[in-house]
Amino acid sequence: MTDKIDIKSDTNPVKIQPAKSSSNSHKSARNRIYVRAVQGLFQTVRRRIGFLFMAAFMLLPWLQFNGKQAILFDLQNQEFNIFSLTLWPQDLMLLAWIFIIAAFALFFVTTFIGRVWCGYMCPQTVWTFIFIWFEEKIEGTRHQRMKLDEQPMSNQKFFKKALKHTCWVLFSLHTSLTFIGYFSDIANLYIDFFTFNAGFWLSFWVLFFTACTYANAGWMREIMCTHICPYARFQAAMFDKDTFTVSYDASRGENRGPRSRKADPAILGLGDCIDCNLCVQVCPTGIDIRNGLQYECINCGACIDACDGVMDKMGYQKGLISYTTERILEGGKSHIFRSKLVGYGIVLIVMISLFANALLTRKPFDLDIIRDRNQLYRENFDGHIENTFTLKILNKSQQDRVYQLAVDDLADEYQWIGEQKVLVHAGDVASIPVSLVVAPEYLHEKKIDFYFVITMRPQDGEPVTLYEESRFFNRFR
Ligand code: SF4
Numbered sequence: 001m002t003d004k005i006d007i008k009s010d011t012n013p014v015k016i017q018p019a020k021s022s023s024n025s026h027k028s029a030r031n032r033i034y035v036r037a038v039q040g041l042f043q044t045v046r047r048r049i050g051f052l053f054m055a056a057f058m059l060l061p062w063l064q065f066n067g068k069q070a071i072l073f074d075l076q077n078q079e080f081n082i083f084s085l086t087l088w089p090q091d092l093m094l095l096a097w098i099f100i101i102a103a104f105a106l107f108f109v110t111t112f113i114g115r116v117w118c119g120y121m122c123p124q125t126v127w128t129f130i131f132i133w134f135e136e137k138i139e140g141t142r143h144q145r146m147k148l149d150e151q152p153m154s155n156q157k158f159f160k161k162a163l164k165h166t167c168w169v170l171f172s173l174h175t176s177l178t179f180i181g182y183f184s185d186i187a188n189l190y191i192d193f194f195t196f197n198a199g200f201w202l203s204f205w206v207l208f209f210t211a212c213t214y215a216n217a218g219w220m221r222e223i224m225c226t227h228i229c230p231y232a233r234f235q236a237a238m239f240d241k242d243t244f245t246v247s248y249d250a251s252r253g254e255n256r257g258p259r260s261r262k263a264d265p266a267i268l269g270l271g272d273c274i275d276c277n278l279c280v281q282v283c284p285t286g287i288d289i290r291n292g293l294q295y296e297c298i299n300c301g302a303c304i305d306a307c308d309g310v311m312d313k314m315g316y317q318k319g320l321i322s323y324t325t326e327r328i329l330e331g332g333k334s335h336i337f338r339s340k341l342v343g344y345g346i347v348l349i350v351m352i353s354l355f356a357n358a359l360l361t362r363k364p365f366d367l368d369i370i371r372d373r374n375q376l377y378r379e380n381f382d383g384h385i386e387n388t389f390t391l392k393i394l395n396k397s398q399q400d401r402v403y404q405l406a407v408d409d410l411a412d413e414y415q416w417i418g419e420q421k422v423l424v425h426a427g428d429v430a431s432i433p434v435s436l437v438v439a440p441e442y443l444h445e446k447k448i449d450f451y452f453v454i455t456m457r458p459q460d461g462e463p464v465t466l467y468e469e470s471r472f473f474n475r476f477r
């Protein structure tokens, strides 16, 4: 296996290397990473974003709108409620748009500023850092945790480990209940689960997602980012020489080596890196950024904060590790408006516009026409031609609605047999059997294409009308 992966892009090739082991590894014998806590600008930003994201995730399912849960993806009844908007299986296209927009937004952001999604917003990272926080509060600093793991089992060690795992399990359970609360009435879910009334499947899914959260954030951590998540692998296709990523300035840092604060590195033949290894110890994926751009890097900026702290203490200029581009490191000037980024931006804007248009012009009801398959037409006692249909009206709104039915472009005169004014309850489907009868003198063709017209007049807005095409069959002469 080569130890460099060549990643080709249309314009600028970028080399991303697999992680090399550090000389001063911060992993245990079983390859567990002991992440060291660090303070700094990027960690503050990351924590605040993570807090906002977490608060939104935890609070949104508790919001009420019109006396109902504001966000509820009701899989059983196949309806997705998002405040006043209800999406049905017929609206699958809108969901597809959302996924396409999310994908292009990710491409755009990755091309511009690398894997910041992974470092700042990905649930895997946010939850992992929360679990590390529990670990640190209970077992102590990185050094204390390493010592504790080396010690034989004792009462104190057992207590700390038990407390940590209990906190992890409880937080995982809370996460799982919140997540399932997006798909099931959350207030009842909590009560039913803790009173053992939730039923087999609901309890199963709660426990399943609890186990997934515990295993992911507690044990798997960076393995998910480096070995399982496909984004780590294909991100390189979006990188170019102008992508901002966390990078070490080797021309300034090398030769690395320890020295006293008062020593002049130039006299010692050293660069600015004092080889303290702090950037490695704070890295949640366990890599040494000084080895170059690596696909394991999630762009979290922890190593920047660690190194900036060291530079400060040494009296050197900050930024030995920074968000920068390969072109800048080579001494060039980066171009923000390059064809790839502009292309992604244009596609993103077009996608968002199309999605907004589809959402704004979306009808709050649907009409499905099912014709009688056994008999295309029937001749009644008067010699008139009769066609029979079943009209299915789906009320996609959250209010009961009255719908007016009619036809257009059929014949100068016709008879409608069946209901023409129909009340459909919110989120319900009504099936209306209808027969259309036309005298032969008004029928000049074997088949006539016409429209069923359905109109809804809300009390507080403009009438909405929908035309659905159908076909009337005459006798075959
Ligand atoms: S934190 Fe900075 S000074 Fe310390 S080893 Fe890393 S790059 Fe060198």
Ligand code: SF4
Pocket (backbone or CB within 6 Å): 246, 279, 282, 283, 284, 285, 286, 287, 288, 289, 296, 297, 298, 299, 300, 301, 302, 303, 304
């Ligand atoms: S190398 Fe730096 S930015 Fe990349 S994952 Fe490690 S700490 Fe985060």
